[in-house]
Structures are given as structure tokens and as C-alpha cells.
Amino acid sequence: MRSHYCTDLSKDNIGEIVEVCGWVNSYRDHGGVIFIDLRDRSGLVQLVCDPDDSKQAYDTANTVRNEFVLKAKGKVRARGEGLTNPKLKTGEIEIVISELIVENPSKPLPFVIGDKDVGEETRLKYRFLDLRNEKAYERFAMRSRAAIACRNTLEKLNFLEVETPILTRATPEGARDYLVPSRVNNGLFYALPQSPQLFKQLLMCSGFDRYFQIAKCFRDEDLRADRQPEFTQIDIEMSFCTQEDVMGVAEEVLKDIFKVCGYDINPPFRRMTYKEATETYGSDKPDLRFDLPLVDVIDIFEKSNNEIFSNIAKDKKRNRVKALRVPNGDNIFSKRQMKSFEDYVRKFGAQGLAFIQYKEDGLKGPLLKFFEEKDIDELVKRTRLEVGDVLFFGAGAKKVVLDYMGRFRIFLANEMDIIDKDRLEFLWVVDFPMFEENDDGSFSAMHHPFTMPNNIDDDIEDITSVAYDVVLNGIELGGGSIRIHKNDIQQKVFEKLGIDEDEQREKFGFLLDALSFGAPPHGGIAIGFDRLMMLVTKSSSIRDIIAFPKTQRAQCPLTKAPNIASDEQLRELGIRLIKKDRK
């Protein structure tokens, strides 16, 4: 129906008869001539409806309102002198219309397109209007390009995309499964997959060698700002590989995705052990766009005797004393501000937040009187404390201290505005612990129970795994591991997790069988595609990169669970509703 998209037209087309289609972005009558800015997905072009050129076009133009859908035919001409619009791609030309057709009128819109102050509920109710703007389109175009780039890169690297089922058996992967009643098997339920993990491992056992999928996954969890109940991941698995092989593939994929989105990134990314990440940055996904490392100072106080840290320092395994030097902090923050920071860390379990100021005339702070001179000297030396700096202290149980000091580090960086928003700091965190202790003293798998341990026969808390996370600017993009391919190791892991043989057989029998019949060494990774696209498009809301989202405050009418189960349907499914009070 069209000969050109609006912004295909330029001075090169002057004199040509063209046809364009799109929406009325704006219109005005100026001296008996109607000017319409016509919009399609490419952008705007100006239509001129002059009764001297075409009475029909002018009369039709007289009836149009914003968002009417038009088809227009006319001749391209240069705009008059002084009338060009440098802000528009097509600002040097306009189309003199000879034929104008209203393909569809539009009621007045409930909100102005592109208006950012529209409430979430309204935006999602009229999602088709909310998406009707160039920026939205550009973000989805980027998402499409990114997915295609990902696929082409993986195909080039000899990976096959294999579709795995959505209606599957439940496998215990941490979160709640969505259940789907099976009509033909009364009383039985399918589960929607939390990931294609087992399927891809089975494909490795089939000798497929290199698998990938951009896969929909499901978790019946409460909504959060960046979490949908259904989400998309780039899922990769390969055989006869090392950790470095998998990382290399992931880096290649990320490089090409970022490339089509306008960024040049240069793998290989930096590597850091889980231990270094948590001890130095208080996080297993440190943001490395700024420094502010945590310095371990527990040994300084180990042999001292002061009221503040010495008791804590006696148990170096379970406790931590960490110092965080803020360069020039004494000049940036007032003492009152420094004191107020305690409120922030208390939210995450801190008992307090001591600090020392390095003034021109020496160190200041109520702590100092408890410290021995040599300890103070060692502190200054180790943290490279200089005049104008502040040193904050976190002390207490390891897990708590690392957590709140890690958060405090980011809090400070934001307060100081030292984070370069344009920097992309990728990082691999490696050597994760295999198990983590639950509150009740039992252990869970930190990644999942199919992760290859480095040292399965060691004490459970010392066992590490061949697991790795890829982190960008403090956000976990994805994670993976080398998997267990030997039955005996898999069973040892199940034992440590307290899963007995019956349970193993029931829940993982299919996998254990597969491991018994020539499973190859294999490993892989899953990268969260939604989160990646939020970062790449600098979006703050999941709405920007998911076409029909469910958000905390509102849902698109087409994705809202409606009460559609009729009595007949329920009977057929073999289920009955339990009447509960609505929350």
C-alpha cells in the first residue's frame, strides 16, 4: 500500500510521486493549507494538502484528527526557504498530496502518546497506545536484533537450537512451579519449566554436542520490579568442554548482542573468585565501575585487646572486621551525614558503623581511644589512609558484615555520584561454594545439584564447584556450571543434600539413567535475556522490554488471569475450587 516509509524520503526523491501510510501525529491549517505530520514506525514526514492541488485531499484533510490512519499519495518537493526543520530526518522535504484516504478514524485518545506521567494501570489498559511511539519501537527493535544476533553467533559456533517442552514434569529447582491440570489424565498436572536444565543435559547425553535455546521459563513467584512470572533466557549447553570454553562462548554471544545494540565490548572479561568478590566487595556480583574495596583488618585486632573489635576478631573464621576507606570523604561528607549512614546499614543487620576521620591535625574519632598505637599505624598503612579521607568499619558475623558493607559501598558510590553510567564493567565470578547452609543447619546446592564439585570429599562448607556467574555493573546477567556427568559424584551430592535413594529415583531417575549410559562431560550457562535487554536499552521498567507485561501494580488485560474456568471446564479437569476470602 505504500511506496516508502516516511523517513525513506529525502531530497533525492524530489519530483517523485510517492505513497505513504501512517498516523496523524499533528495537523494544522495555515493560510488555507493543511499541514499534516504523518508518522509511521520510521518517523515523521510532512504532508501538504492544498485545495489548489487537490480539493479531495484538502477536504479529507479537513476531517482528520490526531491518530487517524491515512494513506496519502503525492509529489515530493523541497520545503521553501526558511521552512526546513533540521530536527526531522525528512525536514528538508514535504509531500504535496494529490490523494488522501482515511483508512481508519480514531476516537480521542485517553492520553497523549509518549506522555510519561500516565499511570501504570492506564498505560497497560491501553497497551497498544502505550507502545505507539518511536522509543518503544526502538527498544523492541533492539531486542529483536539482539535475539537474532545471538542465534547467528551460536549457529556460527556450531550450536543447534532445540525447542524443549513447556508442558513438562516438575523438577525441584528452587522456585514454585506453575501447574497445569491435564484434562486427559484426571487429577494429574503438568508443570511449566523453571528452566530447560534437565532437557539440555539429556541432549548432551544424546551427543548433540552443542545446544542452545532462547527459552521461556516460568516461576510462580510474586512480582518484583525486574521479575516476571514468565521470563526468557539464553540457554546454552556444550559437551567435552572446560569452564573456559563455556565462558568463551558466552563472551562471544554477549559481544555480538552488544554490538548490534551499539556497544563495542572487548572480552575476555575480568575473572574473580567468589571469595575475592565477597571479601573485597561484599557481593557475589560486585559493581566494578567504582572501586571502594573492603579491606580486611581483623588480624590487626586479633592479638590486641580493645573493647570494640577484639572479641569479634577472636573468631576469624566466622567473623569479619572490614575497613572501607572513602578517599576525600571527610571533605565530601559532613560529620552529621557520616553518622546518618549508620541508619542505612542498620537496616541490613549492622550493630553500628564506626568511622575515623583523617584531619589535617591527625586522626579523629571516638573509636581511637580504644585502639593501640601500633594498630592505628597498621590500619593507616594497610588502607593507605590519607589526609581528608574517612575510614568506615564493619564488624561482626561474616555473612552480615559482608552483606551490609557491600551495600554500603554501593550506597556511598551513589551518594558521591562516582558511578560512570556509560561504563560497562563485565566480570566473571568463579569458584562458587557448592553448598550453602540453611538456617536450620541443613545444606542446599548454591547453584543446583547437578553442578560439578571440585572437591566433593572435603568438609561440606569447603567444597567449591565449577560454577560461574557473569556480572555486568553489579547485576547478575547469568550463571552456569560444568555439570556432573558421573553417576557416583551425582549420588554423593544427593547424599550431602540429604536426598535419599528413593527420592533420587523418583525425582531424578531419568537423569541418573542418562548418566549411566555414557554421558559426556558437559557444561553450560543461562543468561537472563530480559534483564540483559533492560541493561542494554537502559530501561528502568520491565514494561520497556516486554510487550505485554504483568507488573506489580497493573496487568495488561490480555495477561490478567480472568475467572474463565466454567463449571464444565473444572469438571473436565477434575478439580473443584476451594472458596477462600480474596486477599
Next chain:
Amino acid sequence: MRSHYCTDLSKDNIGEIVEVCGWVNSYRDHGGVIFIDLRDRSGLVQLVCDPDDSKQAYDTANTVRNEFVLKAKGKVRARGEGLTNPKLKTGEIEIVISELIVENPSKPLPFVIGDKDVGEETRLKYRFLDLRNEKAYERFAMRSRAAIACRNTLEKLNFLEVETPILTRATPEGARDYLVPSRVNNGLFYALPQSPQLFKQLLMCSGFDRYFQIAKCFRDEDLRADRQPEFTQIDIEMSFCTQEDVMGVAEEVLKDIFKVCGYDINPPFRRMTYKEATETYGSDKPDLRFDLPLVDVIDIFEKSNNEIFSNIAKDKKRNRVKALRVPNGDNIFSKRQMKSFEDYVRKFGAQGLAFIQYKEDGLKGPLLKFFEEKDIDELVKRTRLEVGDVLFFGAGAKKVVLDYMGRFRIFLANEMDIIDKDRLEFLWVVDFPMFEENDDGSFSAMHHPFTMPNNIDDDIEDITSVAYDVVLNGIELGGGSIRIHKNDIQQKVFEKLGIDEDEQREKFGFLLDALSFGAPPHGGIAIGFDRLMMLVTKSSSIRDIIAFPKTQRAQCPLTKAPNIASDEQLRELGIRLIKKDRK
């Protein structure tokens, strides 16, 4: 872990030290030397484990059995004279092993890999073994290539891939929806989408202009040989387009998919109206690899008076008399065979199956005595009947006659073995009726209620629609239509379907809203990707192109609906099981 895939190696690598990984396909001890055929996804290579070269390798080789997973290092050498194997890609070389590692042993397999006589249940129970063969791998590689080719073609044509939700609202599209209880909204259910139809139409209303998705769709229907409850379709929608535009895009996509699968096809495909297809071939998806057209002869009998056809011929609108000429049929089939064909058509509602043989000495057949001379002459002329031919007749109610004669046409072609299995006959069937009559006299939409009618104000049975199906060798690959973009037409269609305003609002309110605010003219198509891949790979079972299928007789353990709903889960979902006798 490897330097080469097995079949990467050739005479060019002689003298090189290489590392390969894979499965023991076979092994034999020959004169104190062990020969192993090692298999990876690329194919086979021969390993030579000679104790004179490496005692370690020989001793290890002595322990291996079929399907053990090995890593082997050694030097490539030419095979001795007379020892080359022309059947193998690597048949001119072998690797003299210096280091052999068993990465994983294997228990004896429950069946020989590639054995076609294994029962479906066993194959699916051990799906990872069932897939462990070159042919299976090749088919999935083809599927992966086809999907990527499809995406690249559509990207080239300016389409965006947009992911639409899996957890949606139910929309009435014919089949049963899968329902998913929502935990956070007690008593409410999501539905899994039967297609992204409404979503893609909304994206057109958002001005996305060209959308596609390779989308998972769901129908809670009973299994058939070529139907899964979850299936994949290539889903396309575009704005400001004609039917020809959509067809052109689909042809481009199919051309490129077939190309990466080894076929050159040449669009544009032939076009045929629904009327011609059903009247001439008795099917809206005719197989054009052979001819055997149905010839309309009702008018010949309209004015005659014979006991056989004249009553039927009186109602030319509701009835049909069709003649099917079988060239040389009298020489191919015995009279007994011809009579037996009646049994076939009776299954589809035929009252009988009259026929005339054209012998050297003239026409023969019990019918003839009822026909007038001039009618016989006209029959011979119109059907171009020649000596040696047979002419079959179908007569009765239009729908029944077209159906059984269409089936009979295919039946005959198979009996005569005149279908060239290597031919690809694509066809567009166009101008479908908008509505079809139900048994109770009400009408349903033949495609779906969003299809643009050509002539909405005509009598309901005369209304046609801008709908089109693409057919390959008698199989419907896909179908689409230009959609209704105007509210008033949409409402007229709903009225004809007997959907009142309340129901319209409740079920389609979101769409009607979208049509009111500047919906562009748009249309699209959906192509069944699973079915397409079955045709392209010449597969007879869905098992060949779906990695973890659900079949009629058996299901892969990982996709079998298990009784995983615990009492606690059910309580949380707000549902209770109704005890029914298991079927």
C-alpha cells in the same frame, strides 16, 4: 577438550597430533591391536590402540565397551593399503593413540542405537539414547537451520520478532485452552495461548508495522499422529498490506527455509480459489502432484430424466454430480477392483460409486442404459474420455460428494502409484468462505472472526473473506488473512456469529478498543513449523522433529503429567481434586 571433531580429520592431517572425544561405536581386537570406531556428532573415526605405541592406551582400550565415552590423543596416519574404507568420510586415515581416557563408562544399552524395531515406549523412556544417532541429529540440525533462516529472512524484510506471553487470558479460538491456576489470584486461571493472534493485532495497532515470532502455541486436544498439545508456528503480521504482500513474505520465508534444507523452490506459487479447489479436487488443500480432476457434469443431467442422477441434478446449488476420469484405468484396474472402490467411498458417506469403462468396442457399464445418447456424448466430450479409460461418478449432497470424491482421487493416485514423492507442489488457496454452517444451522467463522470479509452485506453463505492457505502436496502448511481493522465491520461479523454486545465487550473488548483508536489495515499468516519440518525432513513421526514429544502411545518421562500436586500446593492454588475413576 578436543582439537577436532572426528570427521574434521582427513589425509591433510597425516602426521599431526590430534585429540578427539566421543562414544565407542564399535571395537575389535585384531592381532593384539585394538581398533575402536569413535563416534561424535560429526561421524566416525578409527582409533588404533597398539601396545607397541602405548601400553596405557592399549590397556585402557581393553576395558572399553560400546557407548563408553572416550578422550583420545594420537597421531593421524594413512591406513595401510587395502584397509581404507570408502564408506567412511575418514576412511583413508586412522589415529594411532598415545593416550586414552575413559571419561565415562556405560552400562549395556537397553537397545541397539538406531534399531528401528524398538517399541515406542522404550524409545521414549530412553529418549537420550533414541536421539543418539546421526540421522536424529541431522533432522534437528535441519530444524535449527530452518528456524534461523526464517528469522534472518524476516529480519531482512524489516520484521521484528516480538515475544508474546504464554500466561494469558483465554480467547475463544475454537480449541480447548490449557488452564493454569493463579496462586496469587485464588480461583482464577490463566490460559495458555492457542496462538498469538490478538497480541500481534495489537502490535499492529501500536504501529510496529511488521511483526513475527516463532511461537509456542497450545491446544488441549487429544493427541494425533501429527498433533502435539504444544506446537510451534511461524507467526507473521504486517500493516498497510494486501493479501499479495503477505503471500510474498510467506513465499520468501518458505523459499529460504527449503533452501537451507537442500531444496530449491521457485515462488510465486500457484493460486487457486477455494471454490476451484473444492469443486475440482474435492479439497481445500488439493495435492497437485497428480491431476485426476473432478469434472462437473450436473448440468448434463439437469434437463434429462434418468433414474440415477436427474433428481440430484434438479438442485444444482445443494447437490453435485462429479465425474472422475482415470486415464488408462480400464487397463490398470480389474473390474473387481473397480467395484471394490465403492467400499472406500462408502466410509465417507457415498451411497455408491458408479463407473463406465471405455472398451475397444465401446462404453460399458450398467449405468449406461439409463442415460440418453446425447448426454453420453457430452460426458465423453467433456471428460475427454478415451479408449482404455474409466469414468467414476459421485453424486449427492455437495459437501458429501466433494469430500469423498476428493479422498477417492488421492486413493486412486496411491493405488496407481502416480505420486512423485520428490515433487514439491505448493499452492495458495484463496477466497475462502467467511462463514460455515454448523449442524444446528448457526454459523461459525471459517478462519476466525477477525478475518476481513469481501462482501459482509451479502447473504451469509455467499460472503467470502480475504483469507488464504498455503498448501504443500495436499497438506496445509499454514493460513492467514487480512484482518478487520474497522470497528463497524468487526461488529457486523460478531452479529452474524450471534455474539451479542455484552459478549463482544467481555471477550473482545480489548480488541474493539484497539480498533477504535486508529488501527491500521493489517494482515498476516501462521505457518505450522512442526508440520513443515516433518515434510522437509520426510519424517513420518512427530518423534523425528520434536525432541521430547508426547505421542499417542507413550510419553517421554519428563513430559508425562505426573501427580505432583501435593495437598499443600492444591490448597495454595485454591483447588481441590474431584475423585473420578481413572479411564
